[in-house]
Amino acid sequence: MDKPNQPEAVSSVMKVFAILEALGDQEDIGITELSQRLMMSKSTTYRFLQTMKMLxxxxxxxxxxxxxxxxxxxxxxxxxxxxxxxxxxxxxxxRYISEQTNEALHLGMLDENAIIYIHKIDSGYNLRMQSKIGRRNPLYSTAIGKVLLAEKQEGFVRAQLAPVEFIKHTEKTLENTEQLLSELTLVKQQHFAEDNEEQEPGLRCIATPIYDRFGNVTAGLSISFPTIRFDEKRLSYYVELLHQACRNISEQLGYKHYPV
Structure with missing residues (x-):
């Protein structure tokens, strides 16, 4: 059996995808307009369309x-x-962020009215955050919790936190839903959240959101530092590392419109 001419086969594949992309840009289109837009003959366009219709x-x-x-x-x-x-x-x-910072990374998701860690990479330093996969932490005092809530409707946030007691883990812990809602407005605007010694004294966390294919925040990714190692001047660098990571993950989950 003769093998198809390779350049011709590649050309045909490119034409098929050109047609698909054109149809994706417009709800419906006629052969004349489509052939003109793609600079293909009407007969060629018709032949491809009929085959794609049959399939x-x-x-x-x-x-x-x-x-x-x-x-x-x-x-x-x-x-x-x-x-x-x-x-x-x-x-x-x-692992890439870990290589750049040597600090702890956590992946967390919403679990009823708390967050649950589903993956982590420990810090390479002796002085580091103690955590476990499967551990639950509050939404109101964690950076991941805040990014998971930031794009939710106010009614959803209130319902999630209605049965929650705001425990004062440190002197910086938020005390009620109103305080949290105020901070969530900022989190939504800047597309990252912080836990500034709100869950544990001496611990600083930054988190950014991961989106599913429907554009819903499905998880949060955080980096944690002992405050003695945190450099405020490098905050934007840490945030960009997280944004790039979450952008890549979101795209592979099917979401192509990461907000930053």
Missing amino acids: GYVSQEGEADKYSLTLKLFELGAKSLEYVDLIDLADKEM
């Missing part, structure tokens, strides 16, 4: 000269996301 990726409105995408591409994308493991994705990014 279920394109639909045609009756006998009208209008074509649009079906949900089959979405179904394929959704299937690929079933195999995405958040911890595996985060581990690579966390």
